[in-house]
Amino acid sequence: MLDWQPISQLKIAIDGPSGSGKGTIAKRLGEELGLPVLDTGLLYRFVGWRASREHVLLSDEPAVIAALPGLMSDMQWCVDGIHYEGQLCTSELRSEEVGAMASQVASLPAVRSALLDVQRNVASQGAIMDGRDIGTVVLPDAQAKFFLTASVRERARRRWAQLSNKDKMDVRDKDSMAQVQFDLEQRDKRDAERSCAPLLAADDALVVDSTVLNVDQVVDRLLAILHRRQLIRPT
Ligand code: DC
Numbered sequence: 201m202l203d204w205q206p207i208s209q210l211k212i213a214i215d216g217p218s219g220s221g222k223g224t225i226a227k228r229l230g231e232e233l234g235l236p237v238l239d240t241g242l243l244y245r246f247v248g249w250r251a252s253r254e255h256v257l258l259s260d261e262p263a264v265i266a267a268l269p270g271l272m273s274d275m276q277w278c279v280d281g282i283h284y285e286g287q288l289c290t291s292e293l294r295s296e297e298v299g300a301m302a303s304q305v306a307s308l309p310a311v312r313s314a315l316l317d318v319q320r321n322v323a324s325q326g327a328i329m330d331g332r333d334i335g336t337v338v339l340p341d342a343q344a345k346f347f348l349t350a351s352v353r354e355r356a357r358r359r360w361a362q363l364s365n366k367d368k369m370d371v372r373d374k375d376s377m378a379q380v381q382f383d384l385e386q387r388d389k390r391d392a393e394r395s396c397a398p399l400l401a402a403d404d405a406l407v408v409d410s411t412v413l414n415v416d417q418v419v420d421r422l423l424a425i426l427h428r429r430q431l432i433r434p435t
Contacts, residue, residue, distance in 0.1 A: 204423065204432045206233045209326040211341070212426075213334035216348035217388045217399060218299070219355030221410050221418065222330040225348060228419045230328050233432060236279045238322055240331035240338070241302065243315055245293040246282050247271060248301030258304040265310045277322060296363070296383060303387050306332075309396035332391055335402035343431050346422060347401035350411040352388075356381035 212229065216222045223239055230237035248258060250271040256263050276283040281290030292298070305311050312333075319338045323329050329338065335345035350358075360380040391399040401407055406425060410418050426432045 202232065202234045202435060204233050204427075205435050206235060206326065206426075206432045207343070207430075209324075210235065210343055210431055211323055211326060211339050212328045213339050213342040213345040213402070213405070214328065214330040214348060215332055215334050215336075215346070215399070215401065215405065216330075217332075217355065217391070218384050219359040220348040220350050221358070221415065222348050224415055225346075225410075225418050225422065226328045226330040228415060229422060232419065232423060233328070236322075236327045238277070238279065238319075238327050238329045239281075240315075240319055240329060240334065242282050242290065242293055243277060243318065244302040244306040244311075245298050246275060246277075246284070246289075247311060247315070248303075248305045249289075249293055249298045250275075250284075251305060252301050258301060261308045261310055264305055264308060265314065268311070268314055277318070296380075299387065300383070303390050307390060307394040307396070312337075312397055332399040333397035335405045336400055337397045340402070344426055344429065345402050345405035347405040347407045348418070349407060349409050352381065352385060354411045356384050359384060 210233070212235070214222050214226050226237045226239070229235070247264070247268070251258055251264055251267060254267060254271065256267045258264065274285045281288050282293060283289065316338065319329070323339060331338065335342060335347070356377065360377045363380065388399070408418060408421060413421075423432070427434075
């Protein structure tokens with residue numbers, strides 16, 4: 201039995217830069233509220249990954265758009281991640297290499313608009329959706345919008361800790377940490393400076409800086425705000 205009951209068709213938008221904790225916070229909120237959680241970054245990662253496997257030049261907008269229906273044809277986007285040809289391929293999509301591919305295709309306006317309906321449809325019955333432009337473009341009608349952020353150093357540290365775990369990187373390797381921070385800054389710059397749907401807090405989004413907060417503290421803060429706005433109630 202859940203502790204909280206959300207209003208019908210509640211849509212929560214969570215945006216923020218890489219390493220701001222969007223994914224973790226969205227997942228935890230989803231567990232608390234019993235709402236589906238949709239990571240839109242995975243969608244861009246999938247398109248970048250598939251396009252690259254098909255040798256489509258990621259900067260060639262007409263070529264990516266022409267290939268898009270074929271790239272997406274055997275794809276299913278569910279709450280547990282992205283399935284391709286019947287197999288869950290989420291872990292393959294999470295690499296830094298695929299993240300860079302995603303950032304490239306995500307800067308193409310035609311790709312963004314082609315993916316708009318896909319995103320709106322999956323959220324139509326209520327969801328927590330995380331990305332870069334959810335509050336501003338994808339779900340401007342979301343009843344709650346949060347923009348998560350943290351210092352670049354802290355975000356790089358979190359990303360590095362994640363990678364150290366996954367790839368068994370040497371945790372004493374200071375160069376690898378500097379490299380992660382550099383890559384993160386490059387990706388943030390591209391995401392924030394693109395002309396179409398740049399990374400930006402919506403005017404009505406609440407900005408939460410998690411540099412010195414842990415996951416529980418952020419989740420508690422967001423639940424308190426949702427409760428105060430009468431978007432959720434205790435069961
Ligand atoms: O959140 P992520 O690292 O999985 O996102 C991968 C890339 O996709 C990131 O560089 C920004 C882009 N992206 C986007 O432009 N818009 C979204 N709604 C989600 C991700």
